Amino acid sequence: MQRYKGIIAYDGSGYSGYQIQINGKTVQEVLEKALKKMHKGIEIKTVSSGRTDAGVHAYGQVFHFDSSLILSSDRWVNAMNGLLPTDVALQSVEKVSQDFHARYDVEGKTYKYFLYTGKIRNPFERNFTSYYPYKLNIDRIREAAPYFVGTHDFTSFCSAKTTKENKIRTISILDIEERENKIIFTFTGNGFLYNMVRIIVGTLLHVGNGKIDPEDIPAIFAAHDRQLAGKTAPAEGLYLWDVYYK
Amino acid sequence: MQRYKGIIAYDGSGYSGYQIQINGKTVQEVLEKALKKMHKGIEIKTVSSGRTDAGVHAYGQVFHFDSSLILSSDRWVNAMNGLLPTDVALQSVEKVSQDFHARYDVEGKTYKYFLYTGKIRNPFERNFTSYYPYKLNIDRIREAAPYFVGTHDFTSFCSAKTTKENKIRTISILDIEERENKIIFTFTGNGFLYNMVRIIVGTLLHVGNGKIDPEDIPAIFAAHDRQLAGKTAPAEGLYLWDVYYK
Numbered sequence: 001m002q003r004y005k006g007i008i009a010y011d012g013s014g015y016s017g018y019q020i021q022i023n024g025k026t027v028q029e030v031l032e033k034a035l036k037k038m039h040k041g042i043e044i045k046t047v048s049s050g051r052t053d054a055g056v057h058a059y060g061q062v063f064h065f066d067s068s069l070i071l072s073s074d075r076w077v078n079a080m081n082g083l084l085p086t087d088v089a090l091q092s093v094e095k096v097s098q099d100f101h102a103r104y105d106v107e108g109k110t111y112k113y114f115l116y117t118g119k120i121r122n123p124f125e126r127n128f129t130s131y132y133p134y135k136l137n138i139d140r141i142r143e144a145a146p147y148f149v150g151t152h153d154f155t156s157f158c159s160a161k162t163t164k165e166n167k168i169r170t171i172s173i174l175d176i177e178e179r180e181n182k183i184i185f186t187f188t189g190n191g192f193l194y195n196m197v198r199i200i201v202g203t204l205l206h207v208g209n210g211k212i213d214p215e216d217i218p219a220i221f222a223a224h225d226r227q228l229a230g231k232t233a234p235a236e237g238l239y240l241w242d243v244y245y246k
Numbered sequence: 247m248q249r250y251k252g253i254i255a256y257d258g259s260g261y262s263g264y265q266i267q268i269n270g271k272t273v274q275e276v277l278e279k280a281l282k283k284m285h286k287g288i289e290i291k292t293v294s295s296g297r298t299d300a301g302v303h304a305y306g307q308v309f310h311f312d313s314s315l316i317l318s319s320d321r322w323v324n325a326m327n328g329l330l331p332t333d334v335a336l337q338s339v340e341k342v343s344q345d346f347h348a349r350y351d352v353e354g355k356t357y358k359y360f361l362y363t364g365k366i367r368n369p370f371e372r373n374f375t376s377y378y379p380y381k382l383n384i385d386r387i388r389e390a391a392p393y394f395v396g397t398h399d400f401t402s403f404c405s406a407k408t409t410k411e412n413k414i415r416t417i418s419i420l421d422i423e424e425r426e427n428k429i430i431f432t433f434t435g436n437g438f439l440y441n442m443v444r445i446i447v448g449t450l451l452h453v454g455n456g457k458i459d460p461e462d463i464p465a466i467f468a469a470h471d472r473q474l475a476g477k478t479a480p481a482e483g484l485y486l487w488d489v490y491y492k
Contacts (some may be wrong), residue, residue: 011369057370081367089367121327121335123257124303124374 001066004076005096006046011087012057013127013236019051027052027061027088034083035065047102049109049243053195055235057128060091062243064102100245108172108244110188111197114237115205118181129182130237136208138178144207144214145174147221148200155224157200158193159232167193174200186241195232203230247312250322251342252292257333258303259373259482265297273298273307273334280329281311293348295355295489299441301481303374306337308489310348346491354418356434356488357443359479361451364427375428376483382454384424390453391420393463394446401470403446404439405478413439420446432487441478449476 008031016024020032028046035044048063071079076093084090116122116129117136125131148157151170158167173188185204187197203220206212212220212230220228254277262270266278274292281290294309317325322339330336362368362375363382371377394403397416404413419434431450433443449466452458458466458476466474 009369011372077366086367086372087369089369091366120323120337121332123255123333123335126257126332128370 001068001098002070003064003066003096003098003100004093005100005102006063006065006076006093007091008061008063009059009089009091010057010061011127012052012055014087015054017051017054017056018048018058018061024054027058028063030085030088031063034080035067037083038079039067039069049102049106049240052238052240053235055127056238056240057236058240060242061240062102062245064096064100102243105245106191106243107246108188108190109192109240110173110186110242110244111192112239112241113185113187113197113201113233114239115183115185115201116181117183122181127236130234132205134209136183136205137210138176138183138208140210140214141183141204141208142176144204144212144217145176147214147217149174152221153224154193154196154221156220156226156229157196157203158226159195159199160226162194164193169193169196198233198235198238199226199229199231201230201233201237205233206230247314247344248316249310249312249342249344249346250339251346251348252309252311252322252339253337254307254309255305255335255337256303256307257373258298258301260333261300263297263300263302264294264304264307270300273304274309276331276334277309280326281313283329284325285313285315295348295352295486298484298486299481301373302484302486303482304486306488307486308348308491310342310346348489351491352437352489353492354434354436354490355438355486356419356432356490357438358485358487359431359433359443359447360483360485361429361431361447362427362483363429368427373482376480378451380455382429382451383456384422384429384454386456386460387429387450387454388422390450390458390460390463391422393460393467395420398467399470400439400442400467402466402472402475403442403449404472405441405445406472408440410439415439415442444479444481444484445472445475445477447476447479447483451479452476 010027018027020026020028046063046065073093077090080090114129116125116131155167169191171189175186177184256273264273266274292309292311319339323336326336360375362371362377401413415437417435421432423430
């Protein structure tokens with residue numbers, strides 16, 4: 001058996017998230033169904049870098065699987081993309097050593113969050129950006145952002161449903177880019193808790209519209225209280241952009 | 247009654263085209279339904295600049311309607327966009343004189359056609375560009391394009407189902423722009439026959455992949471035979487971009 005590392009992109013709009021669950025169509029399910037077809041009915045299990053929620057997208061989700069087939073990346077990609085639905089597309093497949101693990105070996109991830117700030121709704125953006133046509137002071141957002149960079153206990157900035165005990169994570173980059181009618185947030189860090197990116201974006205929006213002051217952020221961190229942070233920003237603006245390994 | 251000119255954008259992916267028909271959901275239908283709600287149940291008829299086919303998009307489709315309501319553009323847009331589905335969005339509404347007619351008064355239109363030329367499928371582009379991962383010689387396409395500019399009989403480059411007698415039209419601009427993984431064709435002209443843009447794009451693709459030579463184009467025009475032109479390019483790459491009036 002050969003272990004492979006795959007990179008997959010998906011439009012999450014039509015899915016109940018990445019990870020297989022009892023109700024609702026998932027990306028992992030359609031991926032494993034396509035792999036099964038390629039292996040003449042033999043079930044092929046995949047392990048991903050982590051789940052993404054319903055409606056969340058990915059450019060560079062990573063997974064591993066073991067196969068008796070020895071194919072080049074191009075042949076994997078062509079064959080699999082002929083079997084996958086058009087909202088999911090394999091980008092590359094490479095041979096890795098047998099001890100590579102798509103989840104345990106993650107050293108970092110980049111997420112991007114896209115906000116559509118145009119005054120009038122854009123039907124082409126509806127599933128791919130979060131629509132925010134309200135007043136926003138970007139200078140206040142830029143003032144608040146550095147408080148999130150570095151190593152912190154993110155208890156106040158993750159879902160109350162988070163099961164992980166250790167809530168200390170390191171954000172190495174929080175970049176904010178303004179384009180015409182868009183604001184793009186880029187987060188790079190060693191790990192992200194459940195809803196963490198969406199809650200930080202939601203908090204930055206509250207800073208931008210005046211509900212929270214930039215200098216309030218340290219006290220929100222210190223309180224270890226999810227209630228003090230902003231609302232969870234909608235799923236459709238979020239993309240798992242890249243996953244880093246050793 | 248006040249006559250209004252509206253501009254509407256729509257993602258055509260989920261529609262059987264713009265114009266109301268017996269089977270299938272249409273853009274005009276959801277637009278008139280929203281207008282009816284705004285007018286407390288009174289039917290409001292709209293007249294558009296022309297139909298678009300199933301799966302074809304619009305940034306700037308134009309229509310007119312008459313109403314007893316006197317509202318500003320902002321108020322029309324806000325109220326209507328609250329009633330329209332999220333894949334259709336009104337962009338502006340302005341008062342026009344009673345003799346303005348959205349179809350008869352058209353002086354010209356711009357269509358754009360987006361081709362996705364990346365080798366690997368991009369799930370985010372699937373409904374918004376036409377996927378063409380094959381070899382394409384853009385220099386040949388640029389050589390062929392000027393043959394379409396000017397005043398010609400476009401019988402060879404419109405659907406056999408075209409009902410219009412007069413097939414002479416003038417294309418004033420045919421621009422070809424290369425971006426990363428994309429080719430964007432822009433057509434501006436005084437009128438376009440049924441499937442005309444898609445058949446010209448399909449013909450240019452045949453030029454680009456070697457099936458037709460650039461210098462064959464005049465003979466195809468002269469033959470008045472749809473069979474000699476290229477295939478009709480898929481709907482998902484086409485956008486009604488702008489409509490011009492006096």
